[in-house]
Amino acid sequence: xxxxxxxxxxxxxxxxxxxxxxxxxxxxxxxxxxxxxxxxxxxxxxxxxxxxxxxxxxxxxxxxxxxxxxxxxxxxxxxxxxxxxxxxxxxxxxxxxxxxxxxxxxxxxxxxxxxxxxxxxxxxxxxxxxxxxxxxxxxxxxxxxxxxxxxxxxxxxxxxxxxxxxxxxxxxxxxxxxxxxxxxxxxxxxxxxxxxxx
Amino acid sequence: xxxxxxxxxxxxxxxxxxxxxxxxxxxxxxxxxxxxxxxxxxxxxxxxxxxxxxxxxxxxxxxxxxxxxxxxxxxxxxxxxxxxxxxxxxxxxxxxxxxxxxxxxxxxxxxxxxxxxxxxxxxxxxxxxxxxxxxxxxxxxxxxxxxxxxxxxxxxxxxxxxxxxxxxxxxxxxxxxxxxxxxxxxxxxxxxxxxxxxxxxxxxxxxxxxxxxxxxxxxxx
Numbered sequence: 001x002x003x004x005x006x007x008x009x010x011x012x013x014x015x016x017x018x019x020x021x022x023x024x025x026x027x028x029x030x031x032x033x034x035x036x037x038x039x040x041x042x043x044x045x046x047x048x049x050x051x052x053x054x055x056x057x058x059x060x061x062x063x064x065x066x067x068x069x070x071x072x073x074x075x076x077x078x079x080x081x082x083x084x085x086x087x088x089x090x091x092x093x094x095x096x097x098x099x100x101x102x103x104x105x106x107x108x109x110x111x112x113x114x115x116x117x118x119x120x121x122x123x124x125x126x127x128x129x130x131x132x133x134x135x136x137x138x139x140x141x142x143x144x145x146x147x148x149x150x151x152x153x154x155x156x157x158x159x160x161x162x163x164x165x166x167x168x169x170x171x172x173x174x175x176x177x178x179x180x181x182x183x184x185x186x187x188x189x190x191x192x193x194x195x196x197x198x
Numbered sequence: 199x200x201x202x203x204x205x206x207x208x209x210x211x212x213x214x215x216x217x218x219x220x221x222x223x224x225x226x227x228x229x230x231x232x233x234x235x236x237x238x239x240x241x242x243x244x245x246x247x248x249x250x251x252x253x254x255x256x257x258x259x260x261x262x263x264x265x266x267x268x269x270x271x272x273x274x275x276x277x278x279x280x281x282x283x284x285x286x287x288x289x290x291x292x293x294x295x296x297x298x299x300x301x302x303x304x305x306x307x308x309x310x311x312x313x314x315x316x317x318x319x320x321x322x323x324x325x326x327x328x329x330x331x332x333x334x335x336x337x338x339x340x341x342x343x344x345x346x347x348x349x350x351x352x353x354x355x356x357x358x359x360x361x362x363x364x365x366x367x368x369x370x371x372x373x374x375x376x377x378x379x380x381x382x383x384x385x386x387x388x389x390x391x392x393x394x395x396x397x398x399x400x401x402x403x404x405x406x407x408x409x410x411x412x413x414x415x416x417x418x419x
């Protein structure tokens with residue numbers, strides 16, 4: 001591919017990550033906040049309703065529970081668009097939370113460095129797809145994130161070389177590359193991605 | 199109770215103001231950001247400050263503001279409200295303080311009873327943890343710990359969850375409609391089964407011991 005065409009393609013994909021992050025923030029600052037505020041107004045209504053109106057009191061409580069369920073669904077959607085914890089706290093906290101949620105026994109080694117929304121998004125979803133594709137009784141794995149000049153280096157140890165393609169899907173559009181170190185008697189196979197970052 | 203409030207979403211801030219007043223609390227000041235609240239609290243004493251986590255100064259102004267408030271007014275209780283109940287933030291909050299501090303979901307304080315109970319517990323020096331988060335922590339234990347937790351009786355699991363919410367023995371007794379004496383017995387049994395050795399009478403140390411136990415497998419690195 002021509003150098004300038006490759007650059008344009010990369011920028012297009014970087015913009016897509018920015019858009020995803022923006023959508024997630026819009027959900028938080030817009031719909032979610034409105035619904036939360038609505039639970040407060042229902043609480044006020046409940047307070048003003050006569051204490052003898054048990055059915056009404058209970059009904060308002062049920063509506064508030066229903067709004068909590070709606071917000072839980074919105075949180076689920078937001079996490080799939082761009083995880084808020086990734087946005088706010090970076091790859092370390094976000095990947096630890098992901099491992100806990102998917103109950104994957106994994107050691108996460110990260111630095112406090114931030115890499116920009118595109119590289120972080122790509123690395124996060126690459127790891128998520130690898131975890132999701134693992135067998136039911138997985139062996140312990142290890143994920144390492146570090147910076148090498150202007151690239152985010154992501155190593156995923158012990159998930160099987162066959163998953164390299166999943167990582168490549170996320171890394172390549174940003175101009176990244178993926179290599180596989182096969183399993184040896186000394187260690188499990190490792191997928192190593194190099195993703196250009198901020 | 200004298201309450202100070204900082205939240206950048208006007209709709210939520212106004213709603214909370216109305217509910218606080220309806221509950222009989224005195225709102226001494228309200229602000230759209232942390233810096234403003236710190237300035238206001240220099241002249242208007244309060245018992246508890248309610249802070250949105252994600253507000254100015256960006257990105258998590260509530261946490262930075264809380265650190266400044268803890269230093270300036272050590273007796274001021276702190277209640278964090280957020281759209282997300284994340285153990286990452288819980289740990290950061292407990293680094294700011296382990297007494298008179300709370301973390302709850304915004305949509306879960308929408309009744310006079312819950313709001314007042316939360317504020318009273320913080321005013322009494324307790325740690326208050328969002329029940330949704332406490333439940334998730336208990337359910338997400340892994341490996342050996344998962345086996346230990348699932349070997350607890352149903353009642354003991356309930357008590358463990360309420361301990362992770364930061365409830366005192368009397369608080370747990372009130373929630374489960376049993377006597378404080380019975381709670382004491384359950385707590386002692388749970389501590390033996392989990393292999394925890396701690397002074398269970400010291401409230402904040404007990405909560406920290408339980409949370410550390412539930413979370414400890416999640417920080418391998």
